[in-house]
Amino acid sequence: MEKELEILKNVELFGGMAEKEIRAVLFCLGAKRVKAQKRELVLRSGERTNSFGVLLSGEVQIYQEDYYGNRSIFDNVRPGELFAESFACAGTQSIPVNALATEESEILFIDCGRLASPCGHACDFHTRLVRNMLDIIAKKNVALTQRIDFTSRRTTREKLLAYLSEQARLAGSGSFSIPFDRQELADYLSVDRSGLSAELSRLRAEGVLEYHKNRFALK
Amino acid sequence: MEKELEILKNVELFGGMAEKEIRAVLFCLGAKRVKAQKRELVLRSGERTNSFGVLLSGEVQIYQEDYYGNRSIFDNVRPGELFAESFACAGTQSIPVNALATEESEILFIDCGRLASPCGHACDFHTRLVRNMLDIIAKKNVALTQRIDFTSRRTTREKLLAYLSEQARLAGSGSFSIPFDRQELADYLSVDRSGLSAELSRLRAEGVLEYHKNRFALK
DNA sequence: ATCTGTCTGTTGAAAAATCAACGCATTGGA
DNA sequence: TCCAATGCGTTGATTTTTCAACAGACAGAT
Numbered sequence: 001m002e003k004e005l006e007i008l009k010n011v012e013l014f015g016g017m018a019e020k021e022i023r024a025v026l027f028c029l030g031a032k033r034v035k036a037q038k039r040e041l042v043l044r045s046g047e048r049t050n051s052f053g054v055l056l057s058g059e060v061q062i063y064q065e066d067y068y069g070n071r072s073i074f075d076n077v078r079p080g081e082l083f084a085e086s087f088a089c090a091g092t093q094s095i096p097v098n099a100l101a102t103e104e105s106e107i108l109f110i111d112c113g114r115l116a117s118p119c120g121h122a123c124d125f126h127t128r129l130v131r132n133m134l135d136i137i138a139k140k141n142v143a144l145t146q147r148i149d150f151t152s153r154r155t156t157r158e159k160l161l162a163y164l165s166e167q168a169r170l171a172g173s174g175s176f177s178i179p180f181d182r183q184e185l186a187d188y189l190s191v192d193r194s195g196l197s198a199e200l201s202r203l204r205a206e207g208v209l210e211y212h213k214n215r216f217a218l219k
Numbered sequence: 220m221e222k223e224l225e226i227l228k229n230v231e232l233f234g235g236m237a238e239k240e241i242r243a244v245l246f247c248l249g250a251k252r253v254k255a256q257k258r259e260l261v262l263r264s265g266e267r268t269n270s271f272g273v274l275l276s277g278e279v280q281i282y283q284e285d286y287y288g289n290r291s292i293f294d295n296v297r298p299g300e301l302f303a304e305s306f307a308c309a310g311t312q313s314i315p316v317n318a319l320a321t322e323e324s325e326i327l328f329i330d331c332g333r334l335a336s337p338c339g340h341a342c343d344f345h346t347r348l349v350r351n352m353l354d355i356i357a358k359k360n361v362a363l364t365q366r367i368d369f370t371s372r373r374t375t376r377e378k379l380l381a382y383l384s385e386q387a388r389l390a391g392s393g394s395f396s397i398p399f400d401r402q403e404l405a406d407y408l409s410v411d412r413s414g415l416s417a418e419l420s421r422l423r424a425e426g427v428l429e430y431h432k433n434r435f436a437l438k
Numbered sequence: 439a440t441c442t443g444t445c446t447g448t449t450g451a452a453a454a455a456t457c458a459a460c461g462c463a464t465t466g467g468a
Numbered sequence: 469t470c471c472a473a474t475g476c477g478t479t480g481a482t483t484t485t486t487c488a489a490c491a492g493a494c495a496g497a498t
Contacts, residue, residue, distance in 0.1 A: 064368060072371040074364070086360035089353060096364060116350055127346055131335055134308060134353045137360060141305035144363040145293070145315060149283060151370055152291040152409040154456075155484065182446060190371040192486050197447050213446095373486075374454065401476060411456050416477050432476095 004106075007056050011080050013132050017125060025125050032109045036060075036101035043084055043099035048092075051109040052085035053077075058105025062097050063187070073187040074147075076102075076179045086137055088112035151190045156199045159189045164209070164218055174218040181214065223325075226275050230299050232351050236344060244344050251328045255279075255320035262303055262318035267311075270328040271304035272296075277324025281316050282406070292407040293366075295321075295398045305356055307331035370409045375418045378408045383428070383437055393437040400433065 005022070008014055014022050032051075036042050042060060043049065053060070055077050062074040062083055074097060077083045087095040089112050115129050146166065153159045163185075167176050178185065186193040203209040210217040224241070227233055233241045251270075255261050261279060262268065272279070274296050281293040281302055293316060296302045306314040308331050334348050365385065372378045382404075386395050397404065405412040422428040429436040 064371070066372065066377075070371075070373065072367065074367070086357045086364070089357035090361050092361055096361075096368060116353075127349075130346075130350055130353055134335075134349055134356065137353065137356050138305045138308035141356060141360050141363065142309045142311055142315075144360065144367065145305070148291065148293070148363065148367060148370070149315060151367070152283070152289070153285065154289065154409075157484095158285075181444095190373075194447075194449090194487080195485060198449090201447070376454095413457080413477075413479090414455055417479090420477070 004056055007080055008054075011054060011082075012136055013054065013082060013129065015132050016128055021125060025129070026108075028125075029110050029114045034107045034109060036105045036107060038101060038104050040101045041098060042101055042105075042107060043095060043097070045096055045098050046094050048094055049084065050088055050091070050113050051111050052088040053083045053099065054108040054110065055079050055081055055083065056106040056108060058101055058103040060105060060107070061100045061102050061184075063100065064097050071187045072190060073180075073184055075143075076184075078179075082136060085112070085133065086140060089115075089133070089137065147188070156189075156191045156195050157203070159191060160196065160199055160203070163189060164216060167216070168218050175216070177215050179214075223275055226299055227273075230273060230301075231355055232273065232301060232348065234351050235347055240344060244348070245327075247344075248329050248333045253326045253328060255324045255326060257320060257323050259320045260317060261320055261324075261326060262314060262316070264315055264317050265313050267313055268303065269307055269310070269332050270330050271307040272302045272318065273327040273329065274298050274300055274302065275325040275327060277320055277322040277326075279324055279326070280319045280321050280403075282319065283316050290406045291409060292399075292403055294362075295403075297398075301355060304331070304352065305359065308334075308352070308356065366407070375408075375410045375414050376422070378410060379415065379418055379422070382408060383435060386435070387437050394435070396434050398433075 005019060008022050008026075009019060014025070017025065031054075033056075034042075036058070042053065045064065057079050060077040060083055062077065064072045064074070066072075075083065077099075083099055084095060084097070087097075115126065115133060117126070150159050150162045150166070153162055167178055168174050170176070180188060182197060183193050186196045189196070200209070200211065204211065208219060210219070224238060227241050227245075228238060233244070236244065250273075252275075253261075255277070261272065264283065276298050279296040279302060281296065283291045283293070285291075294302070296318075302318055303314060303316070306316075334345065334352060336345070369378050369381045369385075372381055386397055387393050389395075399407060401416060402412050405415045408415070419428070419430065423430065427438060429438070
């Protein structure tokens, strides 16, 4: 419980609020706490939801799947981050993604409708919450744009280099780790896994790249 | 000028505000009105901007271009709609897209920073503006997710069918128009134009689809 | 220590996309 | 009316991806 509050203090949605205020807001928002086992589906595509999730611990993967079982990964959510907030805020009829706990996880679900409307109690944090939410969603938007940048390249090699370059830039170093295994990276970049492995080998052979597992070094 | 106000009344960002209030807010936000000729670049990728655009008339296309000149279209903006708002709100260091006027256009530029901070004057619309902006960006987010859904398919045929099905759903009918010519559609779906044309012909031959120019009918 | 399931890289055949080039139709000027 | 520019479809050669199958490495469980 104390650990939970530690995390909450670092959740961007509650940025600018004191511990006490966060407690009050959580109550006011009617936040619901949920546990999910490893491999449990937390949100299913096709469902309608007004709630978004705040990940407290564990990891949740956001993805789509088409008829043929091709998976398309949108995001790996880490503790402190939100998920499904855009669909909840936009009032989407049926969400287009699945949310899967890839580890045992704890999640706080918050009704998006309550964010906006004043609560009647002496709780004047709604303005702040909406403003924070705006920042968060705008950043997600930028991240989605970036993903489109990667995946719109025509070849596996270009997609891969665009992705790795960006990771290096974010890390501020040519050496960095990525949050994906090979299959996941392939599903994020929308390419074939074996082709991705082959391309990695080629890049290594050319001396452009070194890697071991999910740690990479660009030259 | 009267026509301008007609449009502004229908801009979602100013939803819930009366004509008089909109005038006040525009002043308070320091909105700047700009004209752009056909083929004029309104925003250049790499620039930094805190302002977003509100299209009053004309059309603006949002796109990226890679080293090799491959264009990737994000959106065709229509009058009343916003553009670049996510980058402005997220405070991105350098925007990753270009905005091109594809027709002679009029644009209102608004500083995103002024949206959030109370203005000192007796202007209490900031809360409303932020809330409206949240809705708008959340919807854009859903649209981006959808585009990823289309482009993550593995074949041109699948991308095309996913896109056309969605357009039909939006139109509430098997018969609908799209806002793209062939090259633009190819750049939106990240496929080769000639391959796209060939696929369209095949679908027509199979009796799945009828089309003429940018008007389509799914069966 | 062994067994088992998962992850990764490799390979070759098949399928699909890209690329370059061309012809035809349409459109907007000169 | 003629010309130039643009958009669209077609085709065949080439490149790239996908697909299926397999083997080695590794980690966790018994």
